[in-house]
Amino acid sequence: MLDSQLHEDHILRYSVSIEDSLDKGDQMAVVTFYDENNKKVTRLKLNVIAKETIYKWLDNGIQINLKNAYVKDLSLSEYRELKGKDKEDYILIQDLNAECTFFDCEASTDLSYSKFDGRSTVFNKCVFGNGNANFSYSDFGHGDVYFTHAKFGSGTTNFKSVKFGDGHISFAGTNFGNGNLSFVDANFSNGHVDLKNTIFGEGTIDFKFAKFSEGNISFERSRFGKGKKDFKNVEFGGGRIDFKRVDFNDGDVSFEGVEFGNGKVNFKGSVFGKGFKNFDQSDFANGEAIFDHVDFGTGTLSFNHAKAAHISFRSCPFNCYVDLRFSECKIANLSNTIVRDIIDVKPEGRAVHIRELNLTNARILGRLFINWRENQVSDLVYNQKKTNYFQKAEQFRILKENFRVNGQYEDEDAAYIEFKRCEAIANFNDERERSLLNKVLAYPKYYFQKYIFDFVGRYGTAPTRVLLNAVFTVFLFGIIYYLSTAYLPYFGSIESTLPQNLNHFQEFWNSIYYSAITFFTIGYGDYFPHGPLKFVAALEGFSGVFLMSYFTVAFVRKILR
Numbered sequence: 001m002l003d004s005q006l007h008e009d010h011i012l013r014y015s016v017s018i019e020d021s022l023d024k025g026d027q028m029a030v031v032t033f034y035d036e037n038n039k040k041v042t043r044l045k046l047n048v049i050a051k052e053t054i055y056k057w058l059d060n061g062i063q064i065n066l067k068n069a070y071v072k073d074l075s076l077s078e079y080r081e082l083k084g085k086d087k088e089d090y091i092l093i094q095d096l097n098a099e100c101t102f103f104d105c106e107a108s109t110d111l112s113y114s115k116f117d118g119r120s121t122v123f124n125k126c127v128f129g130n131g132n133a134n135f136s137y138s139d140f141g142h143g144d145v146y147f148t149h150a151k152f153g154s155g156t157t158n159f160k161s162v163k164f165g166d167g168h169i170s171f172a173g174t175n176f177g178n179g180n181l182s183f184v185d186a187n188f189s190n191g192h193v194d195l196k197n198t199i200f201g202e203g204t205i206d207f208k209f210a211k212f213s214e215g216n217i218s219f220e221r222s223r224f225g226k227g228k229k230d231f232k233n234v235e236f237g238g239g240r241i242d243f244k245r246v247d248f249n250d251g252d253v254s255f256e257g258v259e260f261g262n263g264k265v266n267f268k269g270s271v272f273g274k275g276f277k278n279f280d281q282s283d284f285a286n287g288e289a290i291f292d293h294v295d296f297g298t299g300t301l302s303f304n305h306a307k308a309a310h311i312s313f314r315s316c317p318f319n320c321y322v323d324l325r326f327s328e329c330k331i332a333n334l335s336n337t338i339v340r341d342i343i344d345v346k347p348e349g350r351a352v353h354i355r356e357l358n359l360t361n362a363r364i365l366g367r368l369f370i371n372w373r374e375n376q377v378s379d380l381v382y383n384q385k386k387t388n389y390f391q392k393a394e395q396f397r398i399l400k401e402n403f404r405v406n407g408q409y410e411d412e413d414a415a416y417i418e419f420k421r422c423e424a425i426a427n428f429n430d431e432r433e434r435s436l437l438n439k440v441l442a443y444p445k446y447y448f449q450k451y452i453f454d455f456v457g458r459y460g461t462a463p464t465r466v467l468l469n470a471v472f473t474v475f476l477f478g479i480i481y482y483l484s485t486a487y488l489p490y491f492g493s494i495e496s497t498l499p500q501n502l503n504h505f506q507e508f509w510n511s512i513y514y515s516a517i518t519f520f521t522i523g524y525g526d527y528f529p530h531g532p533l534k535f536v537a538a539l540e541g542f543s544g545v546f547l548m549s550y551f552t553v554a555f556v557r558k559i560l561r
Contacts (some may be wrong), residue, residue, distance in 0.1 A: 013038070016019065016070070016104060018048060024473075029070035031102055031127075044127075046070040046102055055079050063095040063118075070102045074217045075110040090115040090139065099124045105131035110154070112136045120144040120167070132179070136160040144168045144191075152177040156203075158276070159183045166190040166215075174541040175199040182206045190214045192239070198222040205229045213237035216263075220244045229253040245269040254278040265289040272297040277320075284308040296320055305350075313337055318366075325352045335360040345370045356383045359395045368402045372411035378418055389429065393422035413461035419460045424449055456550065463554035470519070470547045477540045478515035482508045484533055486508075492531025519544035 015132065016031045019273040020026075022164065027048040033041040049069040057064055058079065076091050085091075095118035103109040103126065111133045120143045130153035142165035149172070156179045172194045178201035185208070191214040202225035209232075216239040224247065232254050240263045250273035257280070264287050272295065280302050289311040296316065301313075302323040312333040322343045327350075334343075335358050345352060346369040357380040370377060381387075381395050397418035402410035424446060431442040453459050457466040486507055494514050514527040518540045529537040 008255070008281055010165045029102070030071065034262040044102060046100075047467045049323060051075070051078075055082070058093065059095060060509060061069075061092065064097070064116075066096070066098040066101045068190060069098075069102045070104065071109075071323045072104040073106060073109075074103060075108065076112060076114060079108045080113075088113055088137070092117055094118060097122045101126040102129070103127065103133070108132040110133055110134045111138060112158075114138040116143070116145075118138045118143055120146065122146045123150050125149045125150065127515075128155075128157075128177075128271050130154045132156045132158065133160055133263070136182075137162065139163045139164050140169075143187060145170070147171045147174050149173040151175045153179065154201075155179045157181045161185045161187075163187045164189055164191055164193075168192050168194070169215075170194040171197045173198065176201055176205075178202045179204070180204045183210050184208050186210045188217075189213070190237070193217045195222055196377065200224040201227070202230075203227045207234055209233050209235075211235045212239070212261075214239055216240045216242070219246050221246065223247045223377045224249045224251075226250045226379075230256045231258055233257040235259045236263065238262045238266075241265045243267045243270055246271070248272045250274040252276045252278070255282050256280045258282040260284045260289070260358055261286060263287050267291045267294050269293050271295045271347050272301075275299045277301040279306050280304045282306045282350065284311060288312070293314060297409065304368075308332070318343060324354075326354055327352075329354045331356045331358070333358045334362055338473040339364045339366045339368065341366045343368045347371070347374045347377055356380060358384055358387065360391045361394070361397050362398055364398060364402050367406060368399075369406070370399070370402075372408070372414045377411075377415070381418070389422045389426035393419050393426055396422060413458075417458050417461060422452060424454075429531055456547070457554055460550070460554045460557060462513055463551055463558055466547060466551040470544075470551065473540070473543055473547065474515050474519050475512065477536065477543075478508075478512035479517070480536060481514055481529075482511035490531075492529060492533030493535075494527055495530045496527050505548045515540065520548070521545060 008358060014031055017030045019028045019030060027047050028045045031044040033043070035041050038385035043390065047069050049066060049071050051071065051074045054064065054066075054071065054074060071357070077087065080087060080089055088197070090113050094114050094458050096116055103121075108131050109128055114135070116139065118141070119481045121140055121270065122499050124146050125148070128151065132155040133152055136158045140163065144167035145164055148170050152175065154177050157176055161183045161184070166189050168190045171187060173196070176199065181200060184206050188211065190213040193212065196218050198219065204227045212235065213545060214237045217236065219521055220242050221244070228250050228251055232258070236259060238261050241260060241437055244266050248270065252275045253272060256278045260283060262285050263520040265284060269292075274297055276299055277296060282303070284307060289308055292312055292314040294313070294316050298317060298320050298358040299447050300321045300323070301318075304323045304325050305327045307328040308326060308330070310333075311329060314333055317340070318503065319340050321341050324343060324345050326332070339362065343366075345357070351376060354375070372378075377399060381392050384392065384540065387395075396415050399417055400412050400415035403409070403415055428442055428446040431438045456469045457463070477487070481494050484491040486504060494511060509528070517524055518537050521541050521544055
């Protein structure tokens with residue numbers, strides 16, 4: 001049987017000795033494996049089955065039972081040549097059982113263009129030597145396929161254009177060695193595909209153009225080497241896609257142009273190393289994509305022009321440049337993330353369509369490249385259905401600080417305004433949940449603050465707006481003075497120390513003049529209020545001091561920038 005330690009280690013060197021069996025007259029192969037220190041790892045004792053014997057079984061169309069056998073230089077290409085067949089003729093293999101089999105070779109174990117027939121094809125715990133293992137263009141029929149805990153050597157392993165059926169397909173616990181691995185254009189049909197705890201080596205891992213259908217696919221806890229991992233243009237079906245806790249190691253990882261189908265895509269807890277992580281133009285369709293707690297390593301992570309319904313990066317540490325310029329995304333969740341480098345959402349040449357961007361409790365130690373108008377940032381926060389106003393306020397505060405660091409001062413002001421608005425609504429809602437007195441006082445307090453701080457001056461960010469409100473206040477009080485003097489003298493009047501004989505038009509502009517000198521607290525003494533208007537004039541004087549101070553603060557803030 002395949003030793004567990006042998007499975008974990010890559011095959012570095014092994015030796016084979018052939019012994020005659022005294023009782024049966026058969027031959028036995030003793031295979032000894034050694035580690036990098038030339039220390040013996042394990043030993044297998046197997047029955048020797050000559051390839052010529054297997055060729056005879058193929059001729060007779062009988063079951064191929066290689067369990068616990070040692071087979072050397074098995075080659076269906078050689079078999080086709082011996083039988084005068086074409087190089088691409090399929091060879092029918094009945095009910096193959098190669099459990100715990102050792103396939104040794106000088107150059108290659110060739111099972112290309114095989115047509116496996118039977119309820120299952122079994123390669124569990126088999127070992128392939130350091131030559132190539134070639135299954136290209138094979139057809140595994142509609143039965144189950146098991147490579148569970150199989151062990152490949154340092155040569156190339158080729159499953160190019162292989163066709164699997166609707167049965168269960170298991171490579172769980174398989175060690176593919178340090179050679180290149182190709183599943184290019186492989187068709188997995190509707191079966192469930194199990195690649196849990198699989199060990200991929202240092203070579204190139206190539207799944208380009210592979211097709212999966214309705215079954216679930218799991219790479220959970222698999223480990224990759226430092227070679228390139230290429231899943232470009234893979235088509236996943238409607239099943240669940242599981243990359244949880246996968247170690248992708250260093251090296252480029254490409255999911256460019258992948259169609260993830262309608263199933264749930266889960267990368268939770270996975271680890272990436274150095275290199276380019278490419279999800280450009282990938283389509284997550286209507287399924288949920290989960291990248292929570294993923295460590296993306298260093299280098300670049302790109303989702304440029306990708307599509308997603310709901311994609312989550314909760315609690316991810318971003319130590320690399322991240323391109324989130326989706327062509328279409330309903331919800332992007334970056335809550336509790338730590339950004340130490342750059343996240344780029346800013347449109348460049350084409351629009352970025354994100355409906356919700358959740359930054360709750362995010363810590364941006366690097367920079368977030370985003371534009372208030374082009375990205376419609378206020379909508380990104382207000383469209384969120386699962387966050388309260390305290391959380392929305394916190395997100396606007398985070399954006400405000402980010403805009404300040406980036407030197408985007410107009411965007412900083414816009415974010416600050418929304419931060420204060422959400423904070424005010426959150427406090428208002430909180431007070432309404434308390435005692436009856438707090439509930440009663442909450443309304444005048446909220447609307448007073450909304451008018452004074454928001455409407456009048458946009459929380460100190462709009463000096464022009466303060467100035468216009470000052471002009472409006474002067475005219476408002478002037479009209480009050482005029483109406484009281486001309487039509488409602490029992491409310492008081494504006495008196496003059498000089499003789500007056502004025503028409504209504506002159507009285508109106510005198511009232512405006514008095515309002516202005518009262519507002520600016522000049523007080524020349526040529527006009528003064530009489531009766532209840534004294535209290536109105538005192539109120540205007542206070543309003544003038546407040547608004548001009550407000551204007552000065554807002555104006556100086558703009559100038560200093």
